[in-house]
Amino acid sequence: MPRYPEDRPYMAVSEVPREDRSLLSTMEVPNKAVYASQVPLDANRGSGRTLRKPAGSIVALIFEMFLCLVALCFIALALIALSIKNRPTGDTLGDAMEQAMTLGPTIYPILFAALLSRSLKSIGRYCAQRSVGMATLWALMNTNATADPLLHLVSTPASLLVWGLLVLWVMSPLGGQSAIRLMYKTNATDVTHSELRYWDNGPLGNMFVYQGINVNNDGSWPLSMRDIYSASLMQSIAIKTGALDQWGNVKIPRLEAGDPSQIDNDGWMPFQNSTSTESFTSLFGVPIVGLDQIAAKGDVEFTVETAYIELSPASMYNRDTFQGEDQGMTVECLDCYDYAGDDGFLIRAQRFLGLPIPETDVDPNSANFTTPRTVRFNSSVNVEATEATCQLTQQMVEALIKCVNGVCGATKVRQSTTDHRGKNFTSFDYWAWIALDMITSASSAKAAREVLWGSTSSVLFLNDSSAFPIQSGINNGLQRVNISEVDPVAFARRGSILLSTALQAMMAPTAFAGSLPTSNLSIYGPPHIPAYGALAVANQSEYDQHIYAAWGPPLGLGRLVGQVAPFVGASTNATLTQYTEVYRPSYVWAILLIVSSVLLFAVGVAGISVRFKTLAPNIFDPVVGLTYGNPYMSLTGRDDDPIDADERALVLREKRVQLGEVDDYKGVKVVFGEAGYVTPLRLGVPYHAS
Structure with a gap:
């Protein structure tokens, strides 16, 4: 047992004489009423602290x-x-x-x-x-x-x-x-509809080109058209097999490139990412006014209607060149009409445009006016030549184009549901025979002594569309391509691509580079779809009465399109889905x-x-509360010792305290007190509560 200091401020119960301990047990505790009515004797003496x-x-x-x-x-x-x-x-x-x-x-x-x-x-x-x-x-x-x-x-x-x-x-x-x-972030969807204009190669677009080239320019055309055709062949292989051309225009898939096994009820066939040039109708995409601006705002979806040239599998044979024959490749239509005064021209051109056929002295239903025309490719190198002949038809299609995150491409294709013109009649029945002259101009030339040799880019493309169509002439490389060795079906598809590309080069030569005016869409002509373009400038009764014809288009057709517009623009309604990142609670x-x-x-x-x-006062602190009325704790000894727990803890902060034992008259009990006043707890000792 430790010894206690001499100034111990209390007497433990164990120190009370044994003969006086009985008095503690007989003391009576006052009841609550007594406490409630009792007034402390020293309430007014000034000691302690006032609450x-x-x-x-x-x-x-x-x-x-x-x-x-x-x-x-x-x-x-x-x-x-x-x-x-x-x-x-x-x-x-x-x-x-x-x-x-x-x-x-x-x-x-x-x-x-x-x-x-x-x-x-x-x-x-x-x-x-x-x-x-x-x-x-x-x-x-x-x-x-x-x-x-x-x-x-x-x-x-x-x-x-x-x-x-x-x-x-x-x-x-x-x-x-x-x-x-x-809150969280999400994309708010805002769906709007915008009108788009795109290059129209239907009846109205062809009438416009006929008026501008065959009539106003007497069949002549700028040399730059030939250059843009050549530029299409110079695109990289990745571009030729991709969804966009070099200038960002969306290319149209061929109908056979769609997946017929997944055709839906509306006739749409999905078109997957292609790795083949032959999957597309042309080396050019379709110029679309303002598409880049709209696609920058969100996701865009719309359809376009167009037509492209188809060729039948080629029939080929080899021959010797004629004296004075151009070297390279020439292209000609064997049975196309190139004179507007011919009844045959009028009949076939009217059918191509979808206009009624006026009465003539010839039978419009004879085979000569209903069967496809024939185009011939002549490839001459030195003294040898190869001829390939194909029949010309056209295919009318619709393509579904989607732009996601600014990247556009055709995703579906189907047969046109609005354009029901006969497929045996093409632009070559109207004005496009001059496009064959343009291909010839870009693909052939007179031999100049012995400095001209090899095959032209057009012939190299017909031979292999997956190769860049240029010959270097180094190390005695391949000098001549024999197109008769090309698969006739592959030749037909590649030839149709060249013809469709040439038509686009002549119908919209300044449109491919983009930056088309968007402030006023009326400069591209009235809104219309290609199949009914002619009705956009005249009513049906005028056509039924033969007021207008292939060689007599509506007056002012040349002024139909503004001077800054490069083509007649068909219209389509694009769905723009804008995604704006917003907060949602x-x-x-x-x-x-x-x-x-x-x-x-x-x-x-x-x-x-x-x-x-x-x-x-706050006396409910679990630690400081143990010090109130505790005979084993000494504070200042003054009458105004603090009552509030915070103040009291400040006074006692230096004291060392301990849970220990003391011995009273009943036995040993556990108490909380200063370390010097209590004895440490021991195992095996029966303690009791005070």
Whole structure:
């Protein structure tokens, strides 16, 4: 047993003479009424400390007010999240909300625990001042975390207060999770429709070119048309097999390139990414006015209607060259009409344009006016030549074009549902025989002594569309391509691509480079689809009465298109789907945060309110509370020792304390006291409570 100091401020019960201990057991404890009516004798002597309102530290009160304001901030945060629905991301408010959401899960549980626990203790002190059940006071003073109400339920499972405290504390993790889930980013979809114009190679587009070239220019054409045709052959292999041409125009798939096994009820066949040049109708894509501008705003979907040349499998034979024959490749139509005054020209041109046939002196249904025309390719190198003949037809198709993230391409193809003209009649029955002269001009020349040899780019393309059509002439490489060795079906497809490319080069030579005017679409002519383009400039009765014909188009056709427009523009309705990244509130989480914060704020305000009504000092601290009336603890020895736990802890901060034992007249008991006044606890000793 340790020795106690001489200035020990108390006498242990064990030190009371044994003959006087019986007096302690016979002392009567006054009842509650006696305590309630008793007035302390020294109440007015000036000793001790006078209680005040509000009790406790003013700094702690201000701190709790600050915590209540922070709780209000979380309510405001949830309300702002609800108010910025569909607000585009990237603005200052949105960025600030995102930063607040990242900090919320850390701050909110700390705020909740600090404010709720302090407020519950303030309410408990106020209740203790007015008389309260021990179970209630215990629950209020000893609930500092979510786990505490769960433990209280073990001892008091029927307590409504404990259940209410559990609900309150459950709001802490829910509120923390709500703070990080207040809102999310998503794409808001806005669907609009815009008119697009694209190159029209139907009846109206052909009438316009006939008027401009055959009539106004007497069949002549600029040499630059030949150059743009040659430029199409000089595109890289990757471009030729890709969905766009070198200038960004969307290429149209051939009908046979679609997948017939997946055809839908509307006749659409999906077109997959191709690796073959022969999958497309031309080396050029279709110029579309303003597509790049619309595609930059979102995803675009629309259809175009067009026609392309088809050739039958080639019939080939070899021969000797004629004296003075051009070297290279020449192309000619064997039975096309090139004179507008011919009845045959009128009949076939009218059928190509879809116009009624006027009465003539010849039978319009004879085979000469209904069967396909024949085109012949002559490939001459030195003294040898190869001829390939094919029949000319046209195929009318529709292509579905989609642009996703600014990248466009045809995704489906089908037979045209609006253009029902006969496929045996083509532009070569109207004006396009001069396009064959252009191909000849770009693919052949008179031999100049011995400096001209090899095959032209057109012939090299007919021979192998997957190779770049240039010969270097180095190391005695291949000098002559014999097109008779080319597969007739492959030759026909490649030949049709060359013919369709030449037609585009003549009908819209300045359109492929883009930058087409978009401010006024009327400069491209009236809105129409290619099949009914002629009706856009005259009514049906005028055509039925033969007021207009192939060689007599409507007056002012040459002025139909503005001077800055490179072609007659067919119209289509594009669906533009714009995706804007916006904020959307998570309503459930926002409401949870509001409910949680409102409850926290309400409890916090209640705690502050009762503080102003409370004069009872804070003696409920679990450690400092052990020092009140403790004979084993010595404070200052003055009559005004502090009562409030915070002040009392400040006075006692230097003392060393210990849970130990003392021996009274009943035996050994466990007490809390200064380390020098109590004996350390031992195993095997039966202790009892005081």
